[in-house]
Amino acid sequence: MKALVLAGGSGTRLRPLTHSSAKQLVPVANKPVLFYGLESIAEAGITEVGLIVNPEAQEIRAAVGDGERFSLNVTYLVQEAPLGLAHAVRVARDFLGDDDFVMYLGDNFVVSGITDLVDAFRAERPDAGILLTKVSDPTAFGVAELNTEGHVVALEEKPAHPRSDLALVGVYLFTPAVHEAVAAITPSARGELEITDALQWLIDHGRTVRSTHITGYWKDTGNASDMLEVNRSVLDTLAARVEGTVDAASELIGPVVVEAGAMVIRSRVEGPVAIGAGTVVQDSRIGPHTSIGPACTVADSSIRYSIVLNNARIEGAGPLCSCLIGRYATVAPAATAPHCLILGDHSEVWLSP
Structure with a gap:
């Protein structure tokens, strides 16, 4: 299994701080938030990482290097413009080959790590695995709808009228089946290739998309208030x-x-x-x-x-x-x-x- 880590976003919600620094390198308890994700990937036994970056990613390249400090082998993959998560999968197609992979958003923070999730995916191997958590404002996230048996039946990106309060956490697990889905979808009204559309394509074509409700602490650190909350959460574990x-x-x-x-x-x-x-x-x-x-x-x-x-x-x-x-x-x-x-x-x- 490989990992695809997305670190190409511009961090508009953290401006002015991110005018001169990558949002994934803003520190939580004096360590860049991106590093927590890379450490989780290494702890899950994954060594090959494709790091999606924008064309001006010198700061991230300098901070992460070749990945040796994390016991990882990092390959940098340039996404010329932020055209969606599914577009990032297209960019990484040659790197990913026919391997299963975990896609991890570099500004997300999962306190419990991803080892158990990766182990379960390896053992059961559905076509895709997603993480879900209840949120107060689903309109800001990708949202999943489950049937009475708890199976995923529909997904939608940032819906104006959400059909549930279950948001997709920024960690996804895929078999190579996702590449067919990504190749088949077209840009959304936002002009992006949405990973939710690729997941919906898999569902519509009879593929298995399995969901897991995350029980540990998770946060998207895309704005200042969430960044401060994550900092508080990590500091609470301090010795x-x-x-x-x-x-x-x-x-x-x-x-x-x-x-x-x-x-x-x-x-x-x-x-x-x-x-x-x-x-x-x-x-x-x-x-x-x-x-x-x-x-x-x-x-x-x-x-x-x-x-x-x-x-x-x-x-x-x-x-x-x-x-x-x-x-x-x-x-x-x-x-x-x-x-x-x-x-x-x-x-x-x-x-x-």
């Missing part, structure tokens, strides 16, 4: 670890990670919190549910429930809450009311009362 320096005037409460070279000076840190290598936190209050990337400076500030990317500088700012602060961004000085910020890389914000 305390201090490899940097924490002075006697500081207080660490609960699970806090202080990476090597980081310094905490005269500060109160309420876990779960992750502080990256080389970061300096001074005269500040951090957390809970905050991750601060490497080489940052946080001084005379208060921040919680936030993600701060590498080399950011926060001085005299706060209270800050529910913020997503980009690389090399600067925030200073503080107002008296809480602020929620989404700052792109190299931004500067000066707060006043």
Whole structure:
């Protein structure tokens, strides 16, 4: 079995952060969200990965490399334009050959991993396998309709009038049968080749599409609020670890990670919190549910429930809450009311009362 990982999206819902950085590389607990998916694929015993990227994917190529750090062999496949998930399968046709494969959306987060799903698919080998979860707003997702016996009978992409509240999670499993379906469908009204249309083609032609209701935590990290929620969820599993320096005037409460070279000076840190290598936190209050990337400076500030990317500088700012602060961004000085910020890389914000 191979894996097809989609990392070509532009991340419009995470702008301005994604104007200068790939959305799949935004960190969750100081690790890019894409890396969690690649690690799940490796844990499932898959070694051959095709990574779908756009033509300007130098940052992803630099971060992932040849895949050796994940015990994977990564092949880069360029999708010239975002023409749909089924189009990505067309792009990967030569790479996939006649192998079964798992298709994993690179900005999705599945806490429980995919090992059990892959093992079950290998054992039972339906023509396709999909993951479903109940959502409050099905219009934002691909939606599945099941019959009274629980079998998939219809699928629709982002329907205006959903026939169920069961959304497709961004992990799919396929045999080579999907290639016939992908070749047969035409672009939707959105101008994309929809994977839901390919799945519907399989159903209409008597093929087996099996669904699994996901029981663990899943999130599409396509917007800031979901990214912050995933960050919170991962930080909740954190085990305390201090490899940097924490002075006697500081207080660490609960699970806090202080990476090597980081310094905490005269500060109160309420876990779960992750502080990256080389970061300096001074005269500040951090957390809970905050991750601060490497080489940052946080001084005379208060921040919680936030993600701060590498080399950011926060001085005299706060209270800050529910913020997503980009690389090399600067925030200073503080107002008296809480602020929620989404700052792109190299931004500067000066707060006043």
